[in-house]
Amino acid sequence: MQLSTKNLLGIKDLSAEDISLILNTASQFKEVLQRPVKKVPSLRDITIVNLFYENSTRTRISFELAEKRLSADTINFSASASSVSKGETLLDTVNNILSMKVDMVVMRHSASGAPHFLAKHIPAAIVNAGDGINEHPTQALLDAFSIQEKTGSLEGKKVLLIGDIMHSRVALSNIYLLKKMGAEVMVAGPPTLIPTYIEQALQVKVEYNLKKALQWCDVANVLRIQLERQNQVLFSSLREYNLAYGVSKKLLDSLQKEIVIMHPGPINRGVEIDSDVADSSQSIILQQVENGVAVRMAVLYLLAGKKTE
Numbered sequence: 001m002q003l004s005t006k007n008l009l010g011i012k013d014l015s016a017e018d019i020s021l022i023l024n025t026a027s028q029f030k031e032v033l034q035r036p037v038k039k040v041p042s043l044r045d046i047t048i049v050n051l052f053y054e055n056s057t058r059t060r061i062s063f064e065l066a067e068k069r070l071s072a073d074t075i076n077f078s079a080s081a082s083s084v085s086k087g088e089t090l091l092d093t094v095n096n097i098l099s100m101k102v103d104m105v106v107m108r109h110s111a112s113g114a115p116h117f118l119a120k121h122i123p124a125a126i127v128n129a130g131d132g133i134n135e136h137p138t139q140a141l142l143d144a145f146s147i148q149e150k151t152g153s154l155e156g157k158k159v160l161l162i163g164d165i166m167h168s169r170v171a172l173s174n175i176y177l178l179k180k181m182g183a184e185v186m187v188a189g190p191p192t193l194i195p196t197y198i199e200q201a202l203q204v205k206v207e208y209n210l211k212k213a214l215q216w217c218d219v220a221n222v223l224r225i226q227l228e229r230q231n232q233v234l235f236s237s238l239r240e241y242n243l244a245y246g247v248s249k250k251l252l253d254s255l256q257k258e259i260v261i262m263h264p265g266p267i268n269r270g271v272e273i274d275s276d277v278a279d280s281s282q283s284i285i286l287q288q289v290e291n292g293v294a295v296r297m298a299v300l301y302l303l304a305g306k307k308t309e
């Protein structure tokens with residue numbers, strides 16, 4: 001089977017069949033990653049550049065590791081240490097890199113739509129590793145893989161996204177994916193961080209009371225406050241945010257059931273989530289990171305048009 005798309009720009013462009021194919025392929029790669037020799041020769045004739053115009057810990061390391069596990073040749077590009085500081089444009093930078101016979105580009109950029117712009121101008125396959133406040137498709141895929149692994153399926157699951165929905169590319173990609181795969185989605189947070197159109201436009205439930213929202217869900221994905229993307233004051237203080245929307249052990253203990261806790265990282269401990277929740281047995285935060293490698297191997301492998309060996 002093949003993906004219906006040449007690039008992975010967003011979950012918006014994927015069908016439910018594409019998503020299932022990626023998740024099933026990731027399961028096979030997860031099995032490879034449990035072996036003593038965690039490497040397969042699938043992409044040994046492929047060269048991939050990791051083009052990061054914005055900071056990253058998890059996504060960047062995860063893509064690089066996925067590429068190495070698939071035996072691809074990899075090049076890491078960091079905008080801050082490049083000729084971008086001398087005025088070179090995105091398109092010039094990428095065309096120069098491609099002239100060195102690069103097959104795929106993994107790109108993170110602070111501008112929403114940057115990978116879509118590139119896809120119109122270059123022949124290499126492009127994987128969006130996060131663009132502004134638009135999408136972060138591989139994060140949503142690894143979140144879905146982790147929910148499926150922990151709870152058995154996505155169909156009918158009640159998934160809550162908490163926090164800065166307005167500025168979160170993780171939220172948008174998760175909403176697209178979960179809705180396509182038959183899950184129910186609710187968002188919770190301060191009214192100033194939840195777009196007013198979201199309920200109608202994306203068919204999600206909205207709840208401003210965190211305890212009620214937690215009582216509704218099976219899985220809660222806690223999001224970071226994206227202070228770097230906010231150009232105005234949208235809540236009074238981080239302390240007040242924590243009191244109203246921070247996920248604490250006391251709050252979870254007051255529920256009548258145990259829910260699964262997720263977070264895409266990086267975590268702001270004591271703001272959106274307390275340490276005794278992030279580090280608890282209910283939390284699958286580090287499993288999400290582990291699963292990211294298998295999911296990114298699946299994406300790269302399928303986009304390279306290979307067949308499972």
Ligand code: CP
Binds near residue numbers: 057058060264265266
């Ligand atoms: N989840 C995520 O995208 O983390 P990084 O910004 O560290 O890549």
